[in-house]
Amino acid sequence: MCDEWAVGAAAAAGPGPHPLLSAMSDGFRKAESGTQLLARLEGRSSLKNLEPCLFADEGFPIHGDVVEFHGPEGTGKTEMLYYLIARCVLPKSGGGLEVEVMFIDTDYHFDMLRLVTILEHRLSQSTEEMIKQCLGRLFLVNCNSSTQLLLTLYSLENKFCAHPSLCIVILDSISAFYWIDRSNGGESFNIQEMNLKRCAEFLEKLVREHHLVLFATTQTIMQKSSNSTESSIPLKLHCEADVEYRPYLCKSWQQMVTHRIFFSKQCNFSSSKAFSIVSCHTKKKHVIKCSFSVAECGVQF
Amino acid sequence: MVILRAGLCPGLTAEMIQLLKANSIATVVDLVSSDLEEVARKCCLSYKALVAVRRVLLAQFSAFPVNGADLYEELKSSTAILSTGSKSLDKLLDSGLYTGEVTELTGAPGSGKTQVCLSIAVSTSHDLKQNVLYVDSTGGFMASRLLQLAQTRTGDEEEQVEALQRIQVARVFDVYKMLDVLQELRCSVSQQVLSSSGPVKVLVVDSVSAVICPLLGGRQAEGLALMMQLARELKTLARELSMAVVVTNHVTRDGSSGHLKPALGRSWSFVPSTRVLLESRESTWGQASTRRIASLTKSPRQPTGIEVELDIGSCGVLEESPAASGEGR
Numbered sequence: 001m002c003d004e005w006a007v008g009a010a011a012a013a014g015p016g017p018h019p020l021l022s023a024m025s026d027g028f029r030k031a032e033s034g035t036q037l038l039a040r041l042e043g044r045s046s047l048k049n050l051e052p053c054l055f056a057d058e059g060f061p062i063h064g065d066v067v068e069f070h071g072p073e074g075t076g077k078t079e080m081l082y083y084l085i086a087r088c089v090l091p092k093s094g095g096g097l098e099v100e101v102m103f104i105d106t107d108y109h110f111d112m113l114r115l116v117t118i119l120e121h122r123l124s125q126s127t128e129e130m131i132k133q134c135l136g137r138l139f140l141v142n143c144n145s146s147t148q149l150l151l152t153l154y155s156l157e158n159k160f161c162a163h164p165s166l167c168i169v170i171l172d173s174i175s176a177f178y179w180i181d182r183s184n185g186g187e188s189f190n191i192q193e194m195n196l197k198r199c200a201e202f203l204e205k206l207v208r209e210h211h212l213v214l215f216a217t218t219q220t221i222m223q224k225s226s227n228s229t230e231s232s233i234p235l236k237l238h239c240e241a242d243v244e245y246r247p248y249l250c251k252s253w254q255q256m257v258t259h260r261i262f263f264s265k266q267c268n269f270s271s272s273k274a275f276s277i278v279s280c281h282t283k284k285k286h287v288i289k290c291s292f293s294v295a296e297c298g299v300q301f
Numbered sequence: 302m303v304i305l306r307a308g309l310c311p312g313l314t315a316e317m318i319q320l321l322k323a324n325s326i327a328t329v330v331d332l333v334s335s336d337l338e339e340v341a342r343k344c345c346l347s348y349k350a351l352v353a354v355r356r357v358l359l360a361q362f363s364a365f366p367v368n369g370a371d372l373y374e375e376l377k378s379s380t381a382i383l384s385t386g387s388k389s390l391d392k393l394l395d396s397g398l399y400t401g402e403v404t405e406l407t408g409a410p411g412s413g414k415t416q417v418c419l420s421i422a423v424s425t426s427h428d429l430k431q432n433v434l435y436v437d438s439t440g441g442f443m444a445s446r447l448l449q450l451a452q453t454r455t456g457d458e459e460e461q462v463e464a465l466q467r468i469q470v471a472r473v474f475d476v477y478k479m480l481d482v483l484q485e486l487r488c489s490v491s492q493q494v495l496s497s498s499g500p501v502k503v504l505v506v507d508s509v510s511a512v513i514c515p516l517l518g519g520r521q522a523e524g525l526a527l528m529m530q531l532a533r534e535l536k537t538l539a540r541e542l543s544m545a546v547v548v549t550n551h552v553t554r555d556g557s558s559g560h561l562k563p564a565l566g567r568s569w570s571f572v573p574s575t576r577v578l579l580e581s582r583e584s585t586w587g588q589a590s591t592r593r594i595a596s597l598t599k600s601p602r603q604p605t606g607i608e609v610e611l612d613i614g615s616c617g618v619l620e621e622s623p624a625a626s627g628e629g630r
Contacts, residue, residue, distance in 0.1 A: 073570040074599055089369075102366065108536040111402075111574070111601050112369070112376050131373075138369030142540075144533070147302060147330055151363040154333050159366065176529075179568060183526030184302075198334065221568045296602075 051087065063167065063211035066204070066256050070245060071263030072220040076275040076294055078109060080263070081170055083299040084215065086118050088168055089137040091130075094123050100137045100166040102156065106149060106176040110140060121297035139166070146177040146195035153202050160210040169207070173217040174199075175249060193250040200252040222246045257282055266291060303329040303362065310357040312350060320344040329358050376401070379543045383431070383503060386424025387618040389609035390417070393577060393595055395602050398503065398545035402601075403535055403572060406549045407563040408579035413593045413613045414549040415441045417579070418507045420617030421547060423450040427464035431502035436471045436482055438511045444470075453616045469501070476512040476527050483534045490542055501544060506535070508549040510564050517566065525568060532572040548573065574601050582610075 069077045085103070090096025103110060119134055120126040141156070143149040160166055177196070185192025207214050245262060247254055261279045276291040292301045304327060307315040324343050326332050332340075333355055341348040384397040391397045398404055398421070406414045419442075422433045435442060447468065451461040473479045490500055513531070516524030539546045551564040561578065563570060576599035582592050596608040611618045 072567065074605075078601075107533075107571070108540045109574075112373055113380065114601055116373065117602075132370045135369035135373050139366040140369060140372055141364045141366045143364050144537075148362065148364055150330060151333060151359060155359040155363040156366065179522055179525040179529045180533075182522040195330075198330075202334075219567070219571050221566075 051084065063213060064208055065258045066207060066214045066216070067259040067261065068257045069215065069217040069261050069263060070220060075263035075265055076292065076299070077217045077263050078111075078172065079294045079299050080277075080292075081172060081215065081217070082115050082118050084168075085115060085138060085170070086122055086298065089134040090119065090122060091134070094130075096122075096134075098137070098165075099168065100139070100163055101168045101170060102139045102141070102159070102166055104141050104143060104149070104152070104169065104171045106143050106171070106173060108142065109172055117296065118298040137165075146181055146199065149177070150195055150199050150202065153199060153206065157206065160206065160212065167212055169203075169212050169214045171203075171214065171216040173219055174253065175218040175221065178221065178248070197250045197252045200250065200256060204252075204256045218249060220245075222248050305329060305332065310354060310361060312354045312357065317344075317346060317350075317354075320346060329362055333359060381502070381543070381545075383425060383429060383545050385417075385421050385618070386428060387420065387611065387620055389611060390577075390595060390618060393597050393603075393607055393609050394575060395600070398547065399575075400502065400543045400545045401540050402574045403539055403546045403548060404575045404577070405563065405573035405599075406547065406577050406579060407552050407561075407598075408549075409552055409561075409581075412579040412581055413611070413618075414579060415439070415507055416613040416617050417611070418505045418547060418549060419446055419450060420613075420619050421503065422468050422505055423447060423454065423464060423617070424619060425503045426467035427451060427454045427460070429502070431467070432499060433468045433503045433505065434471065434486060434501045435468055436473060436479060436504070436506045438473050438479065438506070439508055440472075441507065442470060442472070449615070450617050450619060453619060473512065476516065476531060479506070479512055480531060480534060483531075483538060487534075487538060487542070500542065504535075504538060504544050504546045506546070506548045508551070510549075510551045513565055513569075514551075525566075528565065528569060532569065536572070552578070573599065575599060579611075 069080065071077050085101055086096070088097050088099050088101050090098070092098050115138075116131060116135075119131055123130055123134075139159070141152055143152055174196070181195055182192045185194070203214060206212065245260075259279060259281055261277050263275065263277050266274055266276050274293045276289065279288045279290070280286070290301065292299050294300070303309075305313065305318050305321065307313060307318055309329075321327070321332065321340070321344060324340065326335060326340065332351075337348060337351045337355060340346070341351055379400070381400045382397040383400065384391050385394065394404065406417055408414050418435070422435055425431050425433050444465075447465060448461065451464045454464070455461060471482045473482055486501065486504070509531070513524070513528045516527055518524070535546050535548065538544055550569075552561045553564050554560070555562045561580075563576065575597070578596050578598050580594045580596070582590065582594050591612055591614040593611045593613055594608055595611050597603060597605050599605060
């Protein structure tokens with residue numbers, strides 16, 4: 001209820017609605033449609049065994065989790081996303097979970113041919129039919145601006161109701177519009193962050209109401225300042241590992257992330273695994289470290 | 302940020318807009334994100350009409366999800382791999398330039414970036430018979446060099462002229478002009494203004510850093526925003542119009558490790574999908590040589606670190622012309 005007030009108030013920017021009247025009409029608004037009810041009760045499929053290495057604490061994502069992949073360029077974030085997509089869309093006979101995935105692409109990064117190569121390697125007999133069947137479980141959207149991203153999220157709401165097996169949303173990447181938004185917003189930080197803030201709030205609502213798991217990548221575009229207190233303190237709170245992390249997206253986004261996974265390249269050439277990840281649970285402060293390498297068939301732990 | 306105005310979509314009348322404006326709902330985003338029951342009550346508008354308008358606006362301004370299988374079908378028929386004219390460079394790029402992607406050539410001044418670009422242009426226009434748009438921002442483009450390269454491909458003058466006619470050149474010296482040129486290209490394709498041999502298949506931008514570097518530095522975000530807008534234009538052209546985009550960039554030395562890294566910073570580093578570093582190799586006699594080492598520093602398909610040797614002599618990086626042996630590509 002409070003969330004709807006928050007959204008309504010932000011949009012109307014006028015005097016708030018009378019609490020009593022709202023409470024009464026809330027009752028009517030809350031009545032779900034038949035499909036929504038079914039989707040909720042049937043439950044979204046379990047994501048156990050998605051990838052234990054990635055998830056500190058439980059070992060698998062729980063519905064409602066928001067996972068952030070953070071790292072500089074060339075550290076394997078996109079490959080990891082392909083790995084997750086493959087795990088999700090492959091049929092149970094091929095070692096997958098047979099769930100549907102919604103992929104929101106903000107910088108034309110998604111390489112379909114690469115995904116198909118990975119699927120072909122994972123399937124024991126990869127016929128055109130099987131590949132098409134797997135790909136049929138993947139939905140792709142391209143967004144050109146943060147405004148279009150926000151509007152697209154609104155229009156995707158129906159899709160989640162209609163597809164109960166759609167339980168994963170991947171957003172690559174949520175920081176793509178950062179500089180353009182900052183320049184468009186003029187001097188006021190509020191206006192600069194407004195679109196992203198609304199996107200984050202709506203995403204949180206979607207994830208919560210439809211029991212989804214959200215994976216989002218953010219790019220490391222800021223240098224970690226060497227002696228600033230503002231960046232080291234939040235780091236100590238949720239992660240003992242020494243990672244290069246300087247938060248720059250809006251607070252609404254930072255607060256809704258439940259797992260933050262830092263990607264980096266291995267510096268010591270002795271190990272055969274080229275990339276490493278540090279996975280932190282933001283609330284419970286558990287940390288898992290893992291390393292992986294990337295071959296033609298995708299990520300290998 | 303789209304402002305609501307009469308006729309934006311059917312059902313959105315001027316009176317409606319006035320009433321909405323009086324309640325601080327001025328843009329499409331405001332209307333879509335507000336609680337329609339409340340708005341209907343406060344503005345005395347019909348709830349049904351508002352819901353209908355909201356649905357139409359969302360359909361108009363949001364992006365549609367595409368099913369993976371359909372997208373794969375589409376890509377299978379529209380993606381092409383364009384050979385660069387040099388077998389070693391093709392090997393580095395996993396058989397050539399892929400349409401739908403941005404490939405970056407980085408290197409110090411004199412490392413051969415422009416020569417590689419010119420070679421790619423001639424190879425595409427002569428061997429593959431496709432159109433090329435060459436955007437030159439450094440002044441390093443020379444038509445005479447293009448002719449020289451075309452002459453190594455074929456002795457027939459008519460063919461040489463045809464090959465050169467397929468290469469359009471745009472000279473730009475600031476980022477606004479570059480954005481103009483790219484938008485014009487997009488418009489001309491969408492209005493289906495085709496030249497004789499079809500749409501542009503390769504877009505070469507030599508170089509991107511020459512127009513962006515003057516904008517960076519300082520504390521304003523505008524320079525970075527322009528850079529990201531340019532990046533977006535290039536990627537949109539590559540994806541939506543199925544072109545192979547080649548850009549060149551300078552290198553700088555990394556402060557801490559001393560390695561060469563591409564210029565334009567971290568935000569730009571995410572833009573190209575493939576990156577090739579060109580370096581000159583010291584000739585054993587201590588003289589300037591035409592040999593270069595190209596190494597793959599970023600690729601979506603191949604392991605990084607592959608190196609090949611290129612020779613940018615009189616033939617650019619092109620190899621012996623296959624025209625004599627009658628091979629097609």
